[in-house]
Amino acid sequence: MDVEGKEPDPRFTLANERTFLTWLSTSLALSAGGLAMAVVPKGVFVPWVRVGLAVVLVMLAALAAALAYPRWRGVQRALRREAPLPSLTLAPVFGYGVAAVAVLALVLILVAG
Template sequence: MPVEGKEPDPRFTLANERTFLTWLSTSLALSAGGVAMAALPRDVFVPWVRTALAVVLVVLSGLAAALAYPRWRQVQRALRQEKPLPRLALAPVFGYGVAAVAVLALILIVLSG
């Protein structure tokens, strides 16, 4: 379905595509982190905490992948219609989610050492 409006500067379109691909790369990294967390031996961390960390990472991965294309379309539409770019409402979710996993993992590493 074509987007109405004028063709934006190719640099902006390419930057939007790079951002889309970065969201997919981020999703892949989060997924790999979740799988790695789930695959840790049972004696590393408390099992339910390890599972919770893995689930949070995989959920964040799914969100990043699922929202990458709609975000690309929104930005592309705004560029073509010369409107302000839409804000990224889920940025805090990703930032705080990954930070919470990192802090909890760090605490568990220090306590188990």
């Protein structure tokens, strides 16, 4: 991390760090959801749907983990330069991705029940 600019208020640095850690815990939760979906008994969901949901969840987990540090670094750089914070362009991908998985899982649960 480059150290150009002035040292930001520690509260902002710590808030940025908490956000970084939240990205990582979100990634772990998505991974756990994907793994759970992958081991659902074969008779519960159609196999290709079960595998598809698991793959989408694990891909979202990998994306969240991969983007956590670059996001932290970009925000920290902006804080040091007293510049606008970088936009979170992938927020819709995570929001709509998790929502789509949840809706599809809900439909499958209702149909199977």
